[in-house]
Amino acid sequence: MLKRVVVTGLGVVTSLGCEVSEFWDSICAAKSGVSKIRRFDCSNFKVQFGGEVQNFELTEHMDLLEKDVRRLDRFVQFAMAAAQKAITDSGIDFASGDPYLHGVLVGSGIGGLNEIEQQHSILFDRGPTRVSPLMIPKLMVNAASGNISVRWKLKGPNSAVATACASATNAIGDAYRLIQHGQAKVMVTGGSEAAVTPMGLSGFARMQALSTRNDAPEAASRPFDVDRDGFVMAEGAGICVLEEYEHARSRGANIVAEVLGYGMSADGSHMTAPDPEGRGAARAMQGALNDAEISADSISYVNAHGTSTPLGDKAETMAIKSVYGNHSRTMPVSSTKSQLGHLLGASGGVEFVISSLAIRDQIAPPTINLDHPDEACDLDYVPNEARRMQIDRVMTNSFGFGGHNACLILGKV
Template identity: 45%
Template sequence: MEKRRVVITGLGALTPIGNNINEFWKNAVSGKSGAVPITKFDTSNFKTKFACELKDFHVKEHLDRSDIKFSDLFSQYGMVTTGEALKDSGLDLASMDPYDIGVIWGTGQGGMDYFEKEVKVYAKTGIPRFSPMLGPKMLINMGAGMISLKYGLKGMSFTTSSACATSNTAIMDAYTYIKLGKAKVFVTGGSEAGIIEMGIGGFNSMRALSVNNEHPEQASRPFDVNRDGFVLGEGAGTLILEDYDHAKKRGAKIYAEIVGAAMTSDAYHVAASHPEGEGASKAMEFALNEAGIKPDEVDYLNAHATSTPIGDISEINAIRRLFGENPENLKITSSKSMTGHLLGAAGAVESILCIKAIETGIITPTINTADIDPVIPKTINIVTGQSVQSNVDVAITNSFGFGGHNATLVFKKWEE
């Protein structure tokens, strides 16, 4: 069976540092922090009082009443970014067979925002008058379902969930199914609306979140010796993946090609990654092997690095295992220093930064990292402070999730 080439023809973003692709990219290039004091609920009793919230985002400006009525925030975020990405792609949905376009979406927590609200009402009243929309709004598959409904997309549709590796998993599935001829186009990516009391409280109990309440904008500091945990974020990212022949026939703009993807499992711990980065290294290795690309041909790596003491070093160890102690050409960043950790949406948003790096030759920085952990070799090139100009032919992005899920994607500059 002939394996088709898969290209990216549309992008959409909703992030703590920008409510569309242009805003997001501009603020990422300038190194803007999205961390602010939480406004969604009273944080008086919480150890962490800040997060990377969306700014000046009003869903009523983007969706109609019925879209909002039948969906949780995470689905709404996905519908908004998909609208942007479809417009960016130039696809004429009216002229296409709707069964040629599928949706493979990702979310880690799904409709927990609405679930929490309903449970709080029940706890207060003791009366089980749950909304009839509780089921549809909280189910994780409804991200894909609502996107399909809104845009009339009738191809393959489902949701993946692999914790913080979720978006990469969704994108990998879309890539694989196009290669196999299951669809000509996929809407893919992920969304998360996890800045809720259970989210902050739960991660606080795990001692996973930063508690730098005095300087929240500086709290996410991947690879820094003083890092003390991640900063929770929210938002969504959408990629339009398309069969190359289909894209070429309609004269589409092509941002980049996706040429490799792989997943592995650590089988090590419920929450912690393997300390030597064994599984993560293999995910990168397998993805590059599929792409036919050698490690020394990779120009840019957008790291999972969340700013946790254990996780960041685990990933550095994975990089060392595959790329060696002195990867001369490899530039590494963690965009979570700006956006916070978007959980199930992280991989999609970070894939967009890889694609934009290929398109523009600009690598966005790791901000707040002033004193790199001394256990990290000085030969590992972590881009800190400011963006850098650098030709990027090949970029990879890592996402790792609770349960030991490791997922890597490989993007390449488009060539005929």
């Protein structure tokens, strides 16, 4: 028999705060975390803003020496801080259980881009003998999972996922499966990304994927709005603790929500553009519903992928309509990327945290900057203000370059 899987700990690092309470208050207050980039000079860049995590120091979030921090790329630092918060929130004592049943699964779309850029400069400015011997273990995508495993001595399943912007959702879904099938009791899982760098920003800008609203950064991410002109790059991490239900109950854990279903698919049509009719996305959504063995009309709210791109928002709207039918006309759907920007491989982790909190507090977060809805995007997107409502079940969507589609369903316990 498959095991039940619940959420017992949440942690975030975002442009709207690094404490879950502060972060959630800002989400519910419809605040924006998008601003001018400060970490590097981008005055000659086409795009000069993003959802940047400002004034972040890992030593302020966990007990580490500065020399140890220097061994970690920024995306790993984000993951470590968010993991520390999620583990503390869960109240779990890893020392008291079987370490081979405690695992880690953290996704990232790009990994250590900061380290790649720094060492590339050193290579060409100072020569190959000056490249850091720490370069490889700092930049590899599995560095987040590996370092979390080492820090907390978690010896169970340990993996990493790189499926572009679906990475964190795939990671959480895969962790859910491991617990369901009895291969782990506890999984630390989610996603982390730190691609707001000169190369990252210029690369996405050259693809013409980004909004260019340099004069109004906070209004740049506007999912489902007729004036949307691309997504806003962001960085951070969203990590949760998933736990087998009876294990959580036996230790008196505070259960935030239950993971009910997981679906995934591929568009199989283009490396960067979504299927124009959202058929792959719809397949993943229906797969999650089938896995949960529930009907579409039992979903209270959908946390959309909603990146603020002309093609993506329309395709997702079509997918939701095809799966939910008449229920889509009254079901609230919102995109919190309107507030945070797009955290790429970490987005699904942060949105999983948001979805869990939506169930806990019975609040659907808003889609801000939705001033002039696109006629092709005609659902209830919870415009500009959070909404108190009954929320029993939430679907959260993530879709990535390469045609990756991943969906999770959470429910009240």
